[in-house]
Amino acid sequence: MRTQVARRRKDWALAYVLLLPGLAIFAVFTFWPFLQNFKLALYQNPPYPGLPSTFVGLSQVGDVLSSSAFQQSLVSTLLFVLMVVPTGLLGGLMLALAAHRALRGMAIFQVIFSSTVVSSVAVAAVVFGTLMDPVVGLLPWLGLDPQPAILSNPTWALPAVAVIAIWQFLGLSFIIMTAGLQSLPEEVLEAARLDGARAPTMFFRVTIPLLSPTIFFGLVVGFIYAFQSFGQIDILIGSQNAEFTHTNVLLYYIYRALSVQNDPGLAAVLSIVLFVILLGVTLVQFRFLERRVHYAGE
Amino acid sequence: MPASDEAVAPVRRRRPRGRIVARYLLLTLGAVIVLFPVYMAVVNSLLLPSQIAHQPPPFFPNDPQWHTYPDAWKAGHLGVYLRNSAIQTMIIVAGQLITSILAAFAFAFLEFPLKKTLFIVFLMTLMIPFEVTVATNVTTVTSLGWFNTFQGLTVPFLATGFGVFLLRQAFLQIPRDLKEAAQLDGFGHLRFLWSVAIPLARPAIAALGVFSFLGAWNQYLWPLLVTGNDNAVRTVQIGLKQLLNTQLDQLNVSLAGTIIAIAPLIILLVVFQKQLVRSLTAGAVK
Numbered sequence: 065m066r067t068q069v070a071r072r073r074k075d076w077a078l079a080y081v082l083l084l085p086g087l088a089i090f091a092v093f094t095f096w097p098f099l100q101n102f103k104l105a106l107y108q109n110p111p112y113p114g115l116p117s118t119f120v121g122l123s124q125v126g127d128v129l130s131s132s133a134f135q136q137s138l139v140s141t142l143l144f145v146l147m148v149v150p151t152g153l154l155g156g157l158m159l160a161l162a163a164h165r166a167l168r169g170m171a172i173f174q175v176i177f178s179s180t181v182v183s184s185v186a187v188a189a190v191v192f193g194t195l196m197d198p199v200v201g202l203l204p205w206l207g208l209d210p211q212p213a214i215l216s217n218p219t220w221a222l223p224a225v226a227v228i229a230i231w232q233f234l235g236l237s238f239i240i241m242t243a244g245l246q247s248l249p250e251e252v253l254e255a256a257r258l259d260g261a262r263a264p265t266m267f268f269r270v271t272i273p274l275l276s277p278t279i280f281f282g283l284v285v286g287f288i289y290a291f292q293s294f295g296q297i298d299i300l301i302g303s304q305n306a307e308f309t310h311t312n313v314l315l316y317y318i319y320r321a322l323s324v325q326n327d328p329g330l331a332a333v334l335s336i337v338l339f340v341i342l343l344g345v346t347l348v349q350f351r352f353l354e355r356r357v358h359y360a361g362e
Numbered sequence: 363m364p365a366s367d368e369a370v371a372p373v374r375r376r377r378p379r380g381r382i383v384a385r386y387l388l389l390t391l392g393a394v395i396v397l398f399p400v401y402m403a404v405v406n407s408l409l410l411p412s413q414i415a416h417q418p419p420p421f422f423p424n425d426p427q428w429h430t431y432p433d434a435w436k437a438g439h440l441g442v443y444l445r446n447s448a449i450q451t452m453i454i455v456a457g458q459l460i461t462s463i464l465a466a467f468a469f470a471f472l473e474f475p476l477k478k479t480l481f482i483v484f485l486m487t488l489m490i491p492f493e494v495t496v497a498t499n500v501t502t503v504t505s506l507g508w509f510n511t512f513q514g515l516t517v518p519f520l521a522t523g524f525g526v527f528l529l530r531q532a533f534l535q536i537p538r539d540l541k542e543a544a545q546l547d548g549f550g551h552l553r554f555l556w557s558v559a560i561p562l563a564r565p566a567i568a569a570l571g572v573f574s575f576l577g578a579w580n581q582y583l584w585p586l587l588v589t590g591n592d593n594a595v596r597t598v599q600i601g602l603k604q605l606l607n608t609q610l611d612q613l614n615v616s617l618a619g620t621i622i623a624i625a626p627l628i629i630l631l632v633v634f635q636k637q638l639v640r641s642l643t644a645g646a647v648k
Contacts, residue, residue, distance in 0.1 A: 075473060079472040079473075082467060083464070083465050083468050085464065086461040086462070086526065087483070089461065093518035096498065097498030097499050100497075101494065104497065162389050167385065173392070173393060175631065177392065177393070178635070178638070179396065181576070182628065182631045184627075185599070187623060190606055190616060191402070194617060197613075231396075234396060239639050292493060315583075322497055322500065328497050328501075331497045335494040335495075335496075339494045
């Protein structure tokens with residue numbers, strides 16, 4: 065009896081030792097800085113470097129949220145997400161449908177279609193920046209007026225950056241959609257086929273509804289991906305032009321608040337906003353997944 | 363995928379040849395769209411600067427300037443940047459695998475007080491994107507004296523809630539009997555972990571490894587914030603940004619640098635396609 069208790073104690077100790085490295089990292093680099101945001105948001109940066117920051121309570125939060133820079137940033141972010149996520153998912157779905165057949169050479173197409181997942185923002189930005197350049201790019205060849213340059217143009221800069229993000233997201237979207245297609249219950253599809261369902265009916269009445277959990281998962285991943293993209297903007301547009309070209313998306317605004325404006329208070333308020341938005345998306349996902357689990361269990 | 367499709371084949375009539383050709387045309391069109399930007403980058407990297415600006419744009423390098431690649435390697439300090447990226451990535455991948463395996467093992471096989479609470483704590487980290495924590499993390503890393511060091515670049519990423527979750531699921535699929543049998547054979551927990559659990563969970567561990575690799579190699583925000591201009595630990599992603607800024611009149615060289623930077627990942631993709639797909643879709647389907 066006593067040895068059993070002793071062994072259980074030893075198990076406890078071992079478990080805590082195994083969890084310790086992860087917990088320590090999370091405590092220092094995730095939870096503490098996250099909570100710190102709520103404190104930093106209440107302090108205003110000194111007008112001159114070197115002075116202590118002053119406690120201003122919620123007034124800074126109000127100031128930031130009502131500032132035109134913030135509102136423009138929020139609008140740019142939402143527009144960016146709306147441009148990137150649906151297009152990227154639809155493109156991925158189309159590629160996945162095209163590649164979902166046991167034909168010779170399909171493995172090569174699958175590698176090609178998923179390839180953009182390994183491209184980094186820096187790579188994508190340099191590659192597309194060249195194609196969009198007014199002098200060396202493709203626009204004159206396409207018969208379009210290359211001036212003013214798209215990337216310094218308030219109307220076209222954001223769509224142009226979105227195109228880069230869509231291309232980069234295409235690989236991930238393809239992979240997610242392919243996995244979804246592969247997991248569809250073959251019996252149901254076959255039953256529909258035997259019932260004489262034609263291709264369009266099949267697609268809209270059977271495949272798409274069955275695929276809806278995958279599409280939903282893709283939406284959540286896409287949202288998070290789109291909210292976190294800003295490297296293209298940093299490389300191709302840069303800090304000075306971001307606000308003028310309406311490409312100052314939320315994450316880039318945070319980066320600029322920290323690195324360019326040296327304003328941790330502003331960055332903290334923006335971080336909390338970003339967290340609330342992403343938390344909303346994640347919660348919707350969890351609720352949805354829970355429903356699915358119940359559904360599958362019935 | 364092929365297996366399920368073949369299973370259906372006998373029921374269906376043979377597809378007419380025309381439709382197969384049409385499908386290949388569609389696939390090729392998709393491949394052209396996806397690869398075109400990279401193809402143009404390769405072409406432009408092999409042109410003379412004067413040729414890049416030529417209209418209509420050349421779509422094939424008639425006189426390929428292979429020297430742009432060694433030029434980019436030298437001018438962009440790519441050797442240093444790639445080495446830094448490789449070190450940073452290896453530390454992060456190894457760290458994430460170790461911390462995830464250890465924590466996942468505790469959650470899957472051990473009973474201890476506060477187990478549920480602690481698991482929720484690990485899952486909560488999935489809700490806090492790293493971007494939300496950078497402000498204070500930069501301060502922390504700087505005050506530890508870790509600015510512009512590999513510690514600063516990697517330590518904040520040595521644990522991952524996603525990895526713990528993924529591996530716990532994999533460990534839970536190992537039959538309980540195996541654990542009991544191992545115990546009867548006198549295996550301690552750690553020996554069981556090393557010689558039974560890890561080998562059995564290898565696919566999931568490989569998937570996590572590929573996922574971590576991709577995330578670490580392509581990091582942009584954090585290296586931008588905590589690396590200095592002396593290139594001591596600066597990674598290739600930030601190096602590309604600098605290469606673009608310093609070689610404005612030599613776009614071919616910048617593009618050659620870009621191709622060099624992406625090459626390791628293309629190799630990774632071709633070799634580890636299965637694991638990559640598995641890790642990226644964990645959660646998408648059951």
